[in-house]
Amino acid sequence: MLIAVCIKQVPAMSALEFDAATRTIRREGVRSEISAFDVRALLRAIALRDQHGGEVVALTMGPPAAREALAECLALGADRALHLCDPAFAGADTLATARALAAALAREPYDLILCGRHSVDAETGQFGPEVAELLDLPQVTVARTLTVDPAARRLQAERETDEGIDVVSAPLPAVVTAAEDLAPERFTTRAEREAAAARPIATLGAADLRLDLAQLGAAGSPTWVLGLEQVEERRRREMIAGETPDAQVAALVERLLAHGLF
Helix, strand or coil: CEEEEECCEEECHHHCCEECCCCEECCCCCCEEECHHHHHHHHHHHHHHHHHCCEEEEEEECCHHHHHHHHHHHHHCCCEEEEECCHHHCCCCHHHHHHHHHHHHCCCCCCEEEEECCCCCCCCCCHHHHHHHHHCCCEEEEEEEEEEECCCCEEEEEEECCCCEEEEEEECCEEEEECHHHCCCCCCCHHHHHHHHCCCCEEECHHHHCCCHHHCCHHHCCCCCCCCCCCCCCCCCCCCCCCCHHHHHHHHHHHHHHCCCC
16 A cells, blocks of 8 residues: 655644744744644554555655654654655645645555644644545545555545544545544654654655646635734632542532532
8 A cells, every 4th residue: 555644844832832923833943843643644554554565655845844854754654755845835825735735646646645634733624625625535534543445445434523423434545634543642762763864855846746836835825814813811720628529529519500600
């Protein structure tokens, strides 16, 4: 099986800040990491490769610094990495990003394309479905389990919804977006990171994708941020006293009743 995993390098959540003047996330001087749901997608892809054979290719679009995220993917177990890097990609929204990555994905006959349910910085959940539509592929969103039958060319997944869990099946190739439970968390070792740092990472520019430049980057982005608003957290904090847990629970229920919360 040939599996692609689209990942995004995002600022570490503990250091996430916004620039009010540019209405963008502040990235300079901020530690970055792979978006958490993308990591789960990658780890599931690696498990499927180990089970069925094949190859896992990690892809991202971003500035030169995004190579660090791809090196981390190699350390986690990806076989190859592909970096879309070009000034023409700068300022892209989800649709312009999806156009570029869909064009890159169309260059190889992938059996399965995985990504996170959303990035932890923007949380739009739009990228995976947009890639599926652009490539005219079936899609399964927010999958918490995923199995594949390469011989039958089908996948089966459990997907999270507001009402509960759906069990769905789809033909391959397909696009799947990952929920948190899709794979157990894993961290790389120092030896894995050092070995990955020496491995090559392929690079594609806008010219390699043969797309209209007007459809890429800021020029090809139909959405933009009108403004940012800082929301102050205002919560009442109170410690519940009591000699036993039962007494504390009773005191808590009394407080909640007094506030009309039941």
